[in-house]
Amino acid sequence: MDSPGPQADTQALVDRCARRPSKLCPYSAPHRKAIHMASEYSERELMVVCAARQIRDHELVFVGMRLPLLAFALAKRTNAPNCIGLFECGIVRDTPAPELLYTMGDAPNITGALWTTDMVNVLGSLAAGDVQLGFIGGAEIDRYGNLNTSLIGDWQQPRVRLPGSGGGADIASLAHRLAIIMPHERHRLRERVDFVTSPGYGYPDAEGPAGSAWRRRVGLPRGGPTALITTLGLFAFNPDNGEALLQSYHPGTSIEEVQEQTGWPLRLAPDCRETPPPSPEELRIIRECDPQGIWTR
Missing domain, CATH: 3.40.1080.10 (Glutaconate Coenzyme A-transferase)
Structure with missing residues (x-):
């Protein structure tokens, strides 16, 4: 099979895959x-x-x-x-x-x-x-889905230097949807990250709220976080204001435990429930x- 070139049409790639035996x-x-x-x-x-x-x-x-x-x-x-x-x-x-x-x-x-x-x-x-979904992780995340994989502490004198973006910033900026996977610990899920390596829904500012509107203001053409999967639960995001909503808590835990390990006041999805096993x-x-x-x- 000929390899598609850099400008190959995505649908042609999908069609070609459909003809391959699984x-x-x-x-x-x-x-x-x-x-x-x-x-x-x-x-x-x-x-x-x-x-x-x-x-x-x-x-x-x-x-x-x-x-x-x-x-x-x-x-x-x-x-x-x-x-x-x-x-x-x-x-x-x-x-x-x-x-x-x-x-x-x-x-x-x-x-x-x-x-x-x-x-x-x-x-x-x-x-x-062409990419509908991307998976990334991070050292820190805030309620708006902004991820830090660069440093802990002050930019000029960080306590810890982290690996950096890799392809994370590209995926967070350009995929249609972003799913984030990371351990659920209070020092990781913070009110505000020390450094934004990979953008989520930004922050409210003088020009408007966080969320999809913020991404448009800064020139990001699409996307944003749609899921945060942790060791305690599953979060969705409200694109109107960018905030994470607890969609489900894993079996064996509780909303109270999730809140205890989260650095911002939890907001619950209307149908928040236990995660199906x-x-x-x-x-x-x-x-x-x-x-x-x-x-x-």
Whole structure:
């Protein structure tokens, strides 16, 4: 199959993927009989399920690292069989990798890839508006979905220097939707982050409120956070004012515990409820794809 060039039409890419035979998690087959489906599940397995449920069929998805690798594999076998995964290092896949990935640049991620190119071409799909959903994480986040992966403390004399943006700022700025995955700790979920590395919905200012209007004011053409998936719950965002709304709290926790570990006063979604647990089928797929629990322990 000819590799599409940098200016390839997205629909042509989607159509080409639809004609390929699906080979989902082939490396998992030897483990199927050995998997014991316990009723318990880890908080990370629940986070993978929440992340997979964010992916819609036929979408181009910036997959990212760690838990999103499993979320992509799970979505391909459940709710989004025709989604396509993009990796910042220049890889495009319509099937999960044939072996468990530790980094997006691992050799198995190249095997059977739809397209192996460079970072410029993959990130160019963001600029073109072709990417519907992106996954990223962060060290700090505030109520408006602004993420910090740069530093802790004062800009001039930071207490801690963090890795920086990588592709996070690009994904947060240009994907149509943004899903954020991170541990839920009070020092991470803050009233205001020390530095905005990847923009969410900004802050209220003299020109208007936070939210989609702020993104338009600063020249961001689309997008914004739509989900924050943590170890305690799932947040949605109100694009009108940019604020996070607790959509569900995970089994075994409570709204009070979520508030205790959140650095701003919680706002609840009208239908706030307990997060639905993983189904037996979802757990089976996750444990086939990561039988040793490298990412989910």
